[in-house]
Amino acid sequence: MRSEHPTTTVLQSREQGSAAGATAVAHPNIALIKYWGKRDERLILPCTTSLSMTLDVFPTTTEVRLDPAAEHDTAALNGEVATGETLRRISAFLSLVREVAGSDQRAVVDTRNTVPTGAGLASSASGFAALAVAAAAAYGLELDDRGLSRLARRGSGSASRSIFGGFAVWHAGPDGTATEADLGSYAEPVPAADLDPALVIAVVNAGPKPVSSREAMRRTVDTSPLYRPWADSSKDDLDEMRSALLRGDLEAVGEIAERNALGMHATMLAARPAVRYLSPATVTVLDSVLQLRKDGVLAYATMDAGPNVKVLCRRADAERVADVVRAAASGGQVLVAGPGDGARLLSEGA
Numbered sequence: 001m002r003s004e005h006p007t008t009t010v011l012q013s014r015e016q017g018s019a020a021g022a023t024a025v026a027h028p029n030i031a032l033i034k035y036w037g038k039r040d041e042r043l044i045l046p047c048t049t050s051l052s053m054t055l056d057v058f059p060t061t062t063e064v065r066l067d068p069a070a071e072h073d074t075a076a077l078n079g080e081v082a083t084g085e086t087l088r089r090i091s092a093f094l095s096l097v098r099e100v101a102g103s104d105q106r107a108v109v110d111t112r113n114t115v116p117t118g119a120g121l122a123s124s125a126s127g128f129a130a131l132a133v134a135a136a137a138a139y140g141l142e143l144d145d146r147g148l149s150r151l152a153r154r155g156s157g158s159a160s161r162s163i164f165g166g167f168a169v170w171h172a173g174p175d176g177t178a179t180e181a182d183l184g185s186y187a188e189p190v191p192a193a194d195l196d197p198a199l200v201i202a203v204v205n206a207g208p209k210p211v212s213s214r215e216a217m218r219r220t221v222d223t224s225p226l227y228r229p230w231a232d233s234s235k236d237d238l239d240e241m242r243s244a245l246l247r248g249d250l251e252a253v254g255e256i257a258e259r260n261a262l263g264m265h266a267t268m269l270a271a272r273p274a275v276r277y278l279s280p281a282t283v284t285v286l287d288s289v290l291q292l293r294k295d296g297v298l299a300y301a302t303m304d305a306g307p308n309v310k311v312l313c314r315r316a317d318a319e320r321v322a323d324v325v326r327a328a329a330s331g332g333q334v335l336v337a338g339p340g341d342g343a344r345l346l347s348e349g350a
């Protein structure tokens with residue numbers, strides 16, 4: 001059976017039922033050019049193209065097992081039964097896979113996250129990337145990486161990038177019909193010279209977000225007078241970032257990443273009402289990054305939908321940077337990550 005679907009170009013679909021289950025692993029990614037704002041909420045089409053580094057820490061491992069007798073999907077996260085919005089998002093994602101596969105079998109999902117509890121690091125990127133790879137295999141869809149990236153995108157935008165290791169760019173895709181726009185929005189690897197980078201992650205607050213990133217993005221696009229200027233400048237940032245990666249200029253990579261992230265936070269601060277994820281502790285860590293630069297250490301910061309700070313530096317400087325950041329983060333957890341691998345299937349079959 002061959003099938004064409006806006007989300008997934010199916011290369012080949014096995015006889016339904018030949019693979020009763022599959023397990024996949026994926027890692028989180030940190031955007032150096034941020035994704036902030038959707039132009040289509042249902043298809044998760046972003047307003048801008050983003051670019052990220054996949055990490056070598058905190059893998060998510062997900063098993064999807066088909067259950068011919070089940071009437072509903074069920075899921076467990078770290079051994080705890082998923083309910084409410086979490087289960088709804090997983091089940092909606094599985095329905096999308098079923099639609100493409102022509103299956104009506106429900107699934108049992110078992111997900112293990114290794115992010116330290118409350119580390120305040122998003123797990124939706126690694127979560128939906130692992131789920132996409134495992135679910136595609138379990139339902140017998142043979143997708144190429146681009147198809148998997150499009151599929152993962154429908155779970156969570158940033159998950160499209162975690163299909164790939166190292167640096168990945170997620171294309172906003174063309175305007176046009178839903179089908180064209182959907183097919184054109186996927187991630188792929190970005191050519192880069194050897195940079196030997198590290199990201200020092202400072203967890204200054206592990207508490208829940210005041211506003212979900214979904215709601216914050218929506219509010220920013222709808223109400224922030226700074227949104228359009230940032231989205232426009234992000235295109236230039238992207239071009240400059242690609243060229244800095246190609247020539248292996250980590251200093252330029254850091255400079256561009258920092259200004260792009262600060263600009264994204266400026267758009268939120270100007271939203272009505274404002275969304276402010278940065279806390280006093282964030283600013284203290286940002287000051288320490290500035291001091292590192294004054295002391296001649298290459299170090300640049302980026303922040304996502306939360307107060308935690310990720311500091312890009314040379315791998316050789318990572319321990320020194322971590323020490324300085326740890327002192328500034330006053331008791332917060334500090335971790336060092338490097339570039340990691342893309343999502344992959346660990347096992348499949350009955």
Ligand code: 2P0
Nearest residue numbers: 031034035156157158213214304305
């Ligand atoms: C990013 N973030 O590029 C940006 C920067 C947060 C700040 O992607 O609504 O969980 O599921 O598509 O992917 C967080 O948003 O949002 C995010 P949805 P997602 O990494």
